[in-house]
Amino acid sequence: MSVFVLRRLLTLLATLVGASLIIFLVLDALPGNAAQMLMGADASPDAVRALTVKLGLDQPLAVRYLQWIKGLVVGDLGNSYVYGTPVASLIAERLVLTIPLAILAMAITVTLALSAGIYTAANHNKLGDVGVMSLTQVGIALPNFWFAILLVLLFAVRLQWLSAGGFAGWEDGIWPGIKSLLLPAVSLAVVQAAILARVTRSAVLEVLREDFVRTARAKGLGKREVLWSHVLRNAMIPVMTVMGLQFANLLAGTIVIENVFYLPGLGRLIFQSIANRDLIVVRNCVMLLAAMVVIVNFVVDVLYAFIDPRIKVHDL
């Protein structure tokens, strides 16, 4: 077990190093000098050069990369070119919104997808199956920003149950915060849930065809008991794999959705920083997103071993 986790940890570190290199190189190759952008087109070349030196942009690539990595390790991410405030606190402020949003969206995704997937597999080829599967087909085809606008029209404009945008914060308790994240989370979740429901359905159907399902039935277990006690655990491996990958999609989706709902989250910070050429913020935000995705997938890998007893032994 520990060998298995250790090996996955090493892979995780290697992936993070690779991601940091790519992020650093791509952003540095981006046209447009950060100092020039900050000073405006009319700034004198001398002033631009002075700022370039001040920001450390005149250093060789390798030095700047290593400085960045050192900063990441000790938690000093530098100051934003635009706001002048520490990038770390800028990001922390936004995470208070984006992490609960991602968790809420993932929770809605998993709940919808597992119930729809298990229900359709248990009623394979019956009316309910065909109906729900057609719905997921529509779900997959929906652009999430458009669906978000429909949700706003219905729940905020027509029914006036929820606000159309903005974030209430956590100061007045959990409920107002959740309430303002509900519509964004649903719009993020619908497409993902539609995909995951189809994955769940086919995974469950595949396991239902296994010999051990017939063995379990031969022991006198009812169809439902077999489904819960024998099928689901076996079907979870492909479902969790897709869930891990979807988490990345979900984070990418926040960039659009936070803009639709005027939420001051990480996605919006990235969007604004790109527009402002605030590269130091972009670089650290993207690195953070990459780290979140890699860590979630690491957790998924470790969960495999908890679910499937064969994995531990194979890796020892």
Next chain:
Amino acid sequence: MDERSNVPLIEVENLDVRLNTSRGPARAVRGVSFALERGETLGLVGESGCGKSVTALSLMGLLPDSAAVTGSIKLDGDELVGLSDADYCRLRGNRISMIFQEPMTALNPMHTIGNQVAEPLRRHKKYSAAQARRETIALLDRVGLPDPARRVDAYPHQFSGGQRQRITIAMALACEPDLLIADEPTTALDVTIQGQILDLIADLVEERGMSMILISHDLGVIAENVQRMMVMYGGTVVESGPTDEVFRRMGHPYTQGLFRARPKLGARKGTRLKTISGTVPELADLPSGCTFSDRCPLVIDQCRAALPPMVDVGPGHLVRCIRTDVSMAEPVGALTA
């Protein structure tokens, strides 16, 4: 109870099963009838697709939902055809158990073998977890699994094929069923293990006074392990009788063909194995009349007119052939081998 002692344990009458196959609807089982007394053992022989497994699964009530079963299956006089799934669940693993062909895939890889063997005990006998565990270890010990007290918490992948088949046998026997159905229990195993597993099954059947239906394509396995046998072809029973009687004098050209096709010890090097000409027809397009008519060396026009009746050719020995006068003119069977 006394009244029931005259009733056979299993009585199958005119069993018909229609399945939806990729080639369209097919009658997988056609008018199969037989009875099985308590403690009696019956062998079902035939090539794959002859309907022997479908017959077994219809006894278990485990055919796919799309299958249409007509006729009658009685357990101790109680009708099983048309029984609700909930009622059937009370019988399966309790009064009727089944061992399957593939021990490598018949166990759930995610659960310990102990939990899987204990499942029927907990379900049918309402044992507590501790009781079930004790009984499970005893069962695993009885089927010859080494060191059961320690290995009860191991997972299926930690066992060999033969050991896994022992585990599925323990599972099937947990509730001391009246009838054990063994569907090719040794086909997937090494030859050296096959004998051990068959001996184990035979011992257990005798020890617990169970009835058994043993399904096999291997005439040798049938000859050594059951009192009575039925040969199936194309969904029909073509020959049935006491095993000794059938092997002494085989009546149906198909049974004779199977017998001739077996490899023989001491045959000269380079001797070709005898085969039955043609291939097993798809169930969806069986010939009219005798199902074997397309491959039979003795076929005459009359064979194709209607399904031949069962003909009595000896004590309890029935053959579904109108040409037994020719087929049985020269004895084919163990005596001539």
